[in-house]
Amino acid sequence: MGKDQPADVDQQARRLSRRALLTGGAVGAGLGALLGGAGGVAGGYALAERDRASEPGYDPATTPALNPAAEGPGFGGEALPCHGAHQAGITTVPATHVRHIAYTLRPETDRDAIARMFRILTGDIEALTAGVAPLADPEPELAERPARLTITVGVGPGLVDRVDRAKRPAWLAPLPAFTLDKLGGGFDGGDLLITVQADDQLPVAHAARMLHRDLDRFGEVAWVQQGFRQARGAEAAGATMRNLMGQVDGTVNPKPEDADFDPLIWIDTADGQPWLAGGSAFVLRRIRMELDTWDRVDRPGREQTIGRTLSDGAALSDPKGGEHTPADFAAKNALGLPIISSAAHIRRATSTDPNERIVRRAVNYDDGHEAGLLFGCFQRDPLTQFVPIQQRLDEADLLNEWVTHTGSAVFAILPGFRSGETLGAGLTA
Amino acid sequence: MGKDQPADVDQQARRLSRRALLTGGAVGAGLGALLGGAGGVAGGYALAERDRASEPGYDPATTPALNPAAEGPGFGGEALPCHGAHQAGITTVPATHVRHIAYTLRPETDRDAIARMFRILTGDIEALTAGVAPLADPEPELAERPARLTITVGVGPGLVDRVDRAKRPAWLAPLPAFTLDKLGGGFDGGDLLITVQADDQLPVAHAARMLHRDLDRFGEVAWVQQGFRQARGAEAAGATMRNLMGQVDGTVNPKPEDADFDPLIWIDTADGQPWLAGGSAFVLRRIRMELDTWDRVDRPGREQTIGRTLSDGAALSDPKGGEHTPADFAAKNALGLPIISSAAHIRRATSTDPNERIVRRAVNYDDGHEAGLLFGCFQRDPLTQFVPIQQRLDEADLLNEWVTHTGSAVFAILPGFRSGETLGAGLTA
Numbered sequence: 112m113g114k115d116q117p118a119d120v121d122q123q124a125r126r127l128s129r130r131a132l133l134t135g136g137a138v139g140a141g142l143g144a145l146l147g148g149a150g151g152v153a154g155g156y157a158l159a160e161r162d163r164a165s166e167p168g169y170d171p172a173t174t175p176a177l178n179p180a181a182e183g184p185g186f187g188g189e190a191l192p193c194h195g196a197h198q199a200g201i202t203t204v205p206a207t208h209v210r211h212i213a214y215t216l217r218p219e220t221d222r223d224a225i226a227r228m229f230r231i232l233t234g235d236i237e238a239l240t241a242g243v244a245p246l247a248d249p250e251p252e253l254a255e256r257p258a259r260l261t262i263t264v265g266v267g268p269g270l271v272d273r274v275d276r277a278k279r280p281a282w283l284a285p286l287p288a289f290t291l292d293k294l295g296g297g298f299d300g301g302d303l304l305i306t307v308q309a310d311d312q313l314p315v316a317h318a319a320r321m322l323h324r325d326l327d328r329f330g331e332v333a334w335v336q337q338g339f340r341q342a343r344g345a346e347a348a349g350a351t352m353r354n355l356m357g358q359v360d361g362t363v364n365p366k367p368e369d370a371d372f373d374p375l376i377w378i379d380t381a382d383g384q385p386w387l388a389g390g391s392a393f394v395l396r397r398i399r400m401e402l403d404t405w406d407r408v409d410r411p412g413r414e415q416t417i418g419r420t421l422s423d424g425a426a427l428s429d430p431k432g433g434e435h436t437p438a439d440f441a442a443k444n445a446l447g448l449p450i451i452s453s454a455a456h457i458r459r460a461t462s463t464d465p466n467e468r469i470v471r472r473a474v475n476y477d478d479g480h481e482a483g484l485l486f487g488c489f490q491r492d493p494l495t496q497f498v499p500i501q502q503r504l505d506e507a508d509l510l511n512e513w514v515t516h517t518g519s520a521v522f523a524i525l526p527g528f529r530s531g532e533t534l535g536a537g538l539t540a
Numbered sequence: 541m542g543k544d545q546p547a548d549v550d551q552q553a554r555r556l557s558r559r560a561l562l563t564g565g566a567v568g569a570g571l572g573a574l575l576g577g578a579g580g581v582a583g584g585y586a587l588a589e590r591d592r593a594s595e596p597g598y599d600p601a602t603t604p605a606l607n608p609a610a611e612g613p614g615f616g617g618e619a620l621p622c623h624g625a626h627q628a629g630i631t632t633v634p635a636t637h638v639r640h641i642a643y644t645l646r647p648e649t650d651r652d653a654i655a656r657m658f659r660i661l662t663g664d665i666e667a668l669t670a671g672v673a674p675l676a677d678p679e680p681e682l683a684e685r686p687a688r689l690t691i692t693v694g695v696g697p698g699l700v701d702r703v704d705r706a707k708r709p710a711w712l713a714p715l716p717a718f719t720l721d722k723l724g725g726g727f728d729g730g731d732l733l734i735t736v737q738a739d740d741q742l743p744v745a746h747a748a749r750m751l752h753r754d755l756d757r758f759g760e761v762a763w764v765q766q767g768f769r770q771a772r773g774a775e776a777a778g779a780t781m782r783n784l785m786g787q788v789d790g791t792v793n794p795k796p797e798d799a800d801f802d803p804l805i806w807i808d809t810a811d812g813q814p815w816l817a818g819g820s821a822f823v824l825r826r827i828r829m830e831l832d833t834w835d836r837v838d839r840p841g842r843e844q845t846i847g848r849t850l851s852d853g854a855a856l857s858d859p860k861g862g863e864h865t866p867a868d869f870a871a872k873n874a875l876g877l878p879i880i881s882s883a884a885h886i887r888r889a890t891s892t893d894p895n896e897r898i899v900r901r902a903v904n905y906d907d908g909h910e911a912g913l914l915f916g917c918f919q920r921d922p923l924t925q926f927v928p929i930q931q932r933l934d935e936a937d938l939l940n941e942w943v944t945h946t947g948s949a950v951f952a953i954l955p956g957f958r959s960g961e962t963l964g965a966g967l968t969a
Contacts, residue, residue, distance in 0.1 A: 187774035207771065210908060249835050249842070250786030252850060258774050311771035316784055316906040320831060335908025342636065342740035344773045345616035345687050355745055357679030402749060406678050413678070421681060477745040478907070479639065479764025 186343065187256030187311060193240040196389050197377065197527040198534075200261030201489055202367045202470075205352070206308035208315050209338045209474045211395060211485065212323075213267075213301025213520065214330035222274045226539035228329045233534045235325055236262045239318045248321055258311035260318055264534055265304035265393050265522030274538055280384050282392055282494045283523050289505040289516065298397045298518025301333045306487075310343040336397060336518070338474030338485040351424065351434060355475050355482050356400055356513070358417055359424025362434050363461075364471050375496075376470050376489050378526075386537035389526030391489045394469075394497045397476075397518030399483040405513040416509040418455030427451050456510040459503045469496050483514070493521060615772065616685030616740060622669040625818050626806065626956040627963075629690030630918055631796045631899075634781070635737035637744050638767045638903045640824060640914065641752075642696070642730025642949065643759035651703045651968060657758045658964035662957065664754055665691045668747045677750055687740035689747055693963055694733035694822050694951030703967055709813050711821055711923045712952050718934040720945065727826045727947025730762045735916075739772040765826060765947070767903030767914040780853065780863065784904050784911050785829055785942070787846055788853030791863050792890075793900050804925070805899050805918050807955075815966035818955030820918045823898075823926045826905075826947030828912040834942040845938040847884030856880050885939040888932045898925050912943070922950060 193199050200206075220228070235245045240260050244251035271279040285300060305322055309315045323332070340352045354360040365372050380388045405413075414420055418438060420430050426438035428450050440458055442450045451458050462468070469488040476485050490496035504511070528534045622628050629635075649657070664674045669689050673680035700708040714729060734751055738744045752761070769781045783789040794801050809817045834842075843849055847867060849859050855867035857879050869887055871879045880887050891897070898917040905914050919925035933940070957963045 184776040185774045187770065212908065249837070249839065250850070253782060253784075253786050256770075256774065258771065311774045312768040312906070313770050313774075313782065313784075313904070316904065316911065319906075319908070320784075320911070324832075324835065332909070337908060339741040341616065341685075341742050342687065342771065345614045345685065345740045345742075347613045353682060353742065355682075355742075355749075357682050403753075406753065408678070410678065421679070475742070475745065477741070477748075479641065479748070479766060480761070482745065482749070 185256075187258050187314075188242065189259050189310075190240060190242050190257050191259050191261055193236050193262070194529050195527045197391070198261075198263045198524060199240065199527075200263035200306055200308050201376075201391060201472075201524065203259075203261055203308075205340060205472060205474075206259060206261065207310045207340055207343050208308065208312050209485065210307045210315050210319055211336045211338075211487075212305045212307070212319060213333040213335075214303040214305070214326060215333045216270060216273065216302040216330045217328075220273070220329045222539060224329060225270065225274060225535075228326065229535035229539060230533050231325045232264060232322070233528065233532075235322055236264075236534065237530075239314075239321060245321055245325075250317060253313060253317035254321070256311070257314045257318075258309045260307070260309040260314045262318060262322070263304075263306040263308075263524060265306070265524045266535070266538070267300060267302045267304065267520070267522050269300075269302040271523065271538070278384060278386060278538065280382070280387065280392075280492075280523065282492050283521060286394070286493065286501075286519055286521060287498060289501055291505050291511055292516045292519065294517065294519055296397075296517045298334050298336060298520070300520050301522070303330060304393070304395075304520070304522040334518075336395075336476065336485050338476045340474050352473070352475075354400075354473070354484055355402065355477060356405055356413075357421055359419065359434060360473060360484070361471055362419075362424050363457075365468055371465065372470075374491065375466070375468055376491060378491055382491065386540070387523055387526065388537075391524040392491060392493050393522045393524050394488050394490070394493050395518070395520045395522075396486040396501075396516050397483065398486050399481060399515045399517045401513045401515065402482060408513075415452055416456060416513075418451040418457035426457065427455075452509065454507045454509045456504070456508050459506075459508045460500055462500065462503075467496055467499055469500065483517075489524065614685075616687050616743075617671065618688050618739075619669060619671050619686050620688050620690055622665050622691070623958050624956045626820070627690075627692045627953060628669065628956075629692035629735055629737050630805075630820060630901075630953065632688075632690055632737075634769060634901060634903075635688060635690065636739045636769055636772050637737065637741050638914065639736045639744050639748055640765045640767075640916075641734045641736070641748060642762040642764075643732040643734070643755060644762045645699060645702065645731040645759045646757075649702070649758045653758060654699065654703060654964075655968035657755065658968060659962050660754045661693060661751070662961075662963045664751055665693075665963065666959075668743075668750060674750055674754075679746060682742060682746035683750070685740070686743045686747075687738045689736070689738040689743045691747060691751070692733075692735040692737075692953060694735070694953045695964070695967070696729060696731045696733065696949070696951050698729075698731040700952065700967070707813060707815060707967060709811070709816065709821075709921075709952065711921050712950060715823070715922065715930075715948055715950060716927060718930055718945065720934050720940055721948065722944050722946050723948055725826075725946045727763050727765060727949070729949050730951070732759060733822070733824075733949070733951040763947075765824075765905065765914050767905045769903050781902070781904075783829075783902070783913055784831065784906060785834055785842075786850055788848065788863060789902060789913070790900055791848075791853050792886075794897055800894065801899075803920065804895070804897055805920060807920055811920065815969070816952055816955065817966075820953040821920065821922050822951045822953050823917050823919070823922050824947070824949045824951075825915040825930075825945050826912065827915050828910060828944045828946045830942045830944065831911060837942075844881055845885060845942075847880040847886035855886065856884075881938065883936045883938045885933070885937050888935075888937045889929055891929065891932075896925055896928055898929065912946075918953065 191199055191203060238245040239254060240257060242255050242257045244254040248254055268283050307315050307318050351359050351361050365375050376391050378387045378390050418427055424434040425432050428439035428442035429436050438457055440451055444450050469490045471488045473484050473486045476483055488497055525535045620628055620632060667674040668683060669686060671684050671686045673683040677683055697712050736744050736747050780788050780790050794804050805820050807816045807819050847856055853863040854861050857868035857871035858865050867886055869880055873879050898919045900917045902913050902915045905912055917926055954964045
């Protein structure tokens with residue numbers, strides 16, 4: 112289909128507009144308003160409108176306006192911009208459905224092929240996240256309602272080495288071994304990570320398939336991990352997720368509006384790899400829950416294990432204080448013993464060093480046979496952020512009796528890209 | 541936990557109420573209003589209220605009202621009644637998420653054990669669908685927001701034979717072999733079917749786990765199949781599902797408001813097995829889609845294959861007529877050829893006999909490696925309804941090049957039950 116040829120912006124714009132015209136369109140007034148008209152896909156829309164006039168048979172008097180499909184009721188038509196200093200899907204409001212797909216590059220996928228792959232991915236991401244079918248998408252109707260689809264791309268150690276060994280940061284490697292890990296179950300590592308998220312499983316499935324159609328020639332699927340959180344609309348907006356152990360999960364998490372957020376998560380030029388400035392480091396751990404034995408623990412025992420109440424996630428130091436009152440690890444009971452146990456999960460996970468924090472983004476998984484957490488976290492350097500936290504947990508965390516880490520992977524999340532730019536261009540340049 | 545002892549209604553009511561009190565409760569004003577107070581769970585709620593006064597330490601002046609948790613924003617708190625002439629989850633508005641779980645009975649699970657199992661299931665279903673944690677549920681918070689949870693129970697040939705061979709209808713057996721079937725992949729048959737549906741995956745996962753905790757002693761999991769349709773809130777209410785081939789799927793489907801609906805779907809006493817009156821026959825077919833090759837078919841080719849437009853599902857005989865204009869199979873084009881091909885899917889699936897219809901309830905599946913349709917259908921007798929349809933499709937359906945049936949199971953869906961009754965009591969009596 113000629114898609115492994117370099118595609119410039121105009122080509123991409125034509126691709127968008129042509130598809131929009133052929134299918135009755137998908138990007139329109141509603142979507143344009145959502146995107147605010149500030150660059151990004153809105154730019155693509157403007158191009159599409161302009162380009163439309165050159166389509167054979169175009170008659171402004173009789174051709175319907177673009178995009179009836181993306182309007183209509185329901186949130187299916189909502190689109191998020193894919194352009195910016197950082198990729199979408201990292202600090203975006205967490206989606207209901209998440210699919211992580213790792214690829215192993217084929218032996219023949221060299222630096223030039225990787226550059227081609229990034230160009231193709233760029234066009235696919237721009238189209239799919241905007242609700243526009245990519246070139247030769249045979250099911251444009253499945254693309255039209257993205258339901259806040261995001262596609263986030265990361266690269267593993269093997270991919271960077273193929274481009275230039277000197278461009279690989281020290282942390283982009285398998286994590287140091289933890290005593291309790293039971294890896295090797297087929298969910299470790301990977302050369303390329305594609306994370307597809309949306310509030311509806313249909314656009315996730317369709318986007319993954321369209322991306323696979325293009326990625327198939329460059330690599331093969333190493334593993335797929337699918338997760339979920341409570342459905343959009345089921346809970347109050349902004350409610351913290353519950354995991355399958357019944358715990359409120361993710362209460363203490365740096366937020367983009369925090370003053371010290373950026374240096375925790377975003378790699379900058381001072382970090383020694385300019386191609387990664389604006390990117391991040393992503394660690395994905397597959398954590399199996401031993402729910403059968405966990406179910407035998409009584410409620411006080413569970414709350415002691417975590418250090419929080421089950422009902423609303425309040426720290427045990429102030430059980431009436433609600434989810435967001437900070438834990439007081441110094442608090443003692445009448446016997447002079449710590450209220451939050453020395454081996455409680457939240458105590459072991461907390462560092463006195465404010466730089467030793469991570470931005471968590473976990474989802475539940477349950478394939479009907481095994482359940483647990485797909486624990487993903489973003490940071491600037493896993494060796495100084497995730498690793499010391501996990502070492503403390505590995506050493507002594509009451510929760511360890513009921514959780515097992517069965518998969519581990521580290522990826523460099525590529526910096527964001529603007530309209531006209533190519534994802535990952537800094538790496539392959 | 542003594543749960544394999546017979547439990548009478550009062551015991552169940554106490555279980556509900558006690559749990560509600562211990563956990564801050566889950567059934568309340570909002571839920572009560574939803575259920576309309578007309579029998580069903582509302583009855584359970586009334587019992588719970590009454591029973592509350594006998595709880596140790598109960599003081600109406602200081603004990604908070606039941607069920608703050610089930611209120612609050614979002615649809616998570618919505619509950620559907622489980623009681624009625626028919627089980628819930630059959631004609632209920634289709635849920636976003638569906639999990640079918642089949643069990644193989646353990647060798648020691650005899651008629652008496654099956655009766656015990658049904659009693660335990662009855663209590664679990666009453667509690668979970670109402671958003672009340674079942675007895676000794678260690679994660680009551682996961683039960684509190686059922687998001688329209690339904691749990692539907694069916695029995696396979698093996699289970700009925702264990703009770704009484706004479707009670708098995710002729711159709712409750714593996715389907716006759718179809719030429720193109722590729723069964724044997726681990727998704728065939730089963731002694732017991734539990735279908736869990738909700739608009740949120742979290743209550744589905746939790747309910748399946750709580751049910752498994754109780755079913756584990758009676759059987760082991762034979763297979764699990766999970767599927768989805770477009771998310772609740774993503775589309776206009778009542779929109780027909782799209783499958784992963786991009787087709788509008790399920791347009792022609794008998795509806796409960798149709799005058800001839802009941803005799804198509806519900807077994808009655810005249811059918812020779814009084815224990816099944818009010819029940820139905822469920823056929824589940826796992827249909828793998830060959831999407832890689834399907835993607836190479838052009839749009840007209842795809843539309844000819846089905847006999848409908850891809851854009852909105854209109855029959856090709858009247859492509860501007862919209863989804864619900866009936867197909868005119870006699871319509872011819874200018875050359876005198878049928879507009880809807882003689883082997884188009886919708887033509888092959890349509891019978892001239894109005895009794896030869898089924899009530900479809902299909903969902904998509906996509907585990908990241910394989911995708912397709914979990915095609916479920918209800919009817920009074922599969923041998924006279926599903927089988928002749930599938931024989932015509934098996935014989936000549938253009939779609940066969942891109943779909944393969946890889947799993948097949950038939951279950952007798954138990955009749956509904958009312959408050960105080962036990963699911964399946966007619967079988968084991």
